[in-house]
Amino acid sequence: MASVARSILKKPVKISLVQLLSGTDKAANLKHAASQVAKAASGGSNIVVLPECFNSPYGTEHFPKYAEPLLPLPPVKDQAPSYYALSAMAAENNVYLIGGSIPELNPSTKKHYNTCLIFGPDGALLSIHRKTHLFDIDIPGKVTFRESEVLSPGNKVTLVDFPEYGKIAVAICYDIRFPELATIAARKGAFALIYPGAFNLVTGALHWKLLAQARAVDNQIYVGMCSPARVLDSSYPAWGHSMILDPMAAVLAEAQEDEAIIESELNEEKILETRRNIPLETQRRFDVYPDVSAGKVAYEEPDLVG
Numbered sequence: 003m004a005s006v007a008r009s010i011l012k013k014p015v016k017i018s019l020v021q022l023l024s025g026t027d028k029a030a031n032l033k034h035a036a037s038q039v040a041k042a043a044s045g046g047s048n049i050v051v052l053p054e055c056f057n058s059p060y061g062t063e064h065f066p067k068y069a070e071p072l073l074p075l076p077p078v079k080d081q082a083p084s085y086y087a088l089s090a091m092a093a094e095n096n097v098y099l100i101g102g103s104i105p106e107l108n109p110s111t112k113k114h115y116n117t118c119l120i121f122g123p124d125g126a127l128l129s130i131h132r133k134t135h136l137f138d139i140d141i142p143g144k145v146t147f148r149e150s151e152v153l154s155p156g157n158k159v160t161l162v163d164f165p166e167y168g169k170i171a172v173a174i175c176y177d178i179r180f181p182e183l184a185t186i187a188a189r190k191g192a193f194a195l196i197y198p199g200a201f202n203l204v205t206g207a208l209h210w211k212l213l214a215q216a217r218a219v220d221n222q223i224y225v226g227m228c229s230p231a232r233v234l235d236s237s238y239p240a241w242g243h244s245m246i247l248d249p250m251a252a253v254l255a256e257a258q259e260d261e262a263i264i265e266s267e268l269n270e271e272k273i274l275e276t277r278r279n280i281p282l283e284t285q286r287r288f289d290v291y292p293d294v295s296a297g298k299v300a301y302e303e304p305d306l307v308g
């Protein structure tokens with residue numbers, strides 16, 4: 003039997019997911035995001051989450067046009083308006099901000115990424131997650147998408163320490179389909195898995211809630227999935243239905259398709275109770291499936307920040 007890191011949530015924390023309505027005007031998107039983050043914070047949230055590609059439309063044709071150079075950190079102010087807008091949103095509202103994602107350009111390699119920036123309440127950058135599994139699918143006649151035509155993948159599991167509360171794993175959208183990433187983060191002590199994500203009307207209807215519940219029930223921790231609001235006349239209408247689930251995979255809060263802010267309070271007792279009642283962590287049989295735990299984990303690699 004294997005021992006695992008306990009999930010630690012030092013004190014209850016209120017989290018808000020902003021299901022944001024974005025359009026084609028980046029400056030307007032940033033301004034609107036700032037007003038919605040302020041609204042979420044004024045309701046008492048300590049952690050606020052924005053959706054995938056909150057500053058731009060979602061689509062391979064849009065990524066290069068909206069991309070900002072972030073490296074070397076800190077980025078040049080007038081080239082990275084989204085970075086500085088997110089930092090200001092966190093500082094002005096005294097919240098931790100999981101800044102959805104933005105298209106990123108690495109100016110030296112010319113590679114593009116789908117990148118989440120995470121800021122602390124003082125406005126300092128805490129971590130960066132680049133979407134690790136690119137969304138390349140083809141369901142004939144329904145949905146075809148090839149992020150890899152434009153984007154490069156990130157290469158790590160991102161576990162962010164929020165010193166007052168504990169650790170949160172952050173990944174983006176298609177990353178949720180890979181349970182290994184979530185399980186590694188949970189074993190390293192995360193109390194929540196947060197996924198900014200933009201599923202579509204085909205896969206959203208089939209898999210969005212299923213995957214959220216699967217990751218919660220696999221790992222017995224909180225899960226949050228934060229979508230853009232649905233814009234039916236856009237090239238990629240998002241599924242919406244941002245949701246927060248508890249460690250038993252019960253839905254605590256769910257948006258519909260329109261812009262909305264959903265919130266929940268997370269506490270450690272619910273994690274511990276779930277793990278007491280269904281004690282998966284002491285029942286695992288790594289002697290039967292040792293390869294699952296033996297892989298080299300890129301989480302150990304240096305983060306871009308720090």
Ligand SMILES: NC(=O)CC(=O)C(=O)O
Nearest residue numbers: 137175176200201202205
């Ligand atoms: N947009 C994504 O990255 C993922 C998605 O829509 C899906 O997995 O389905």
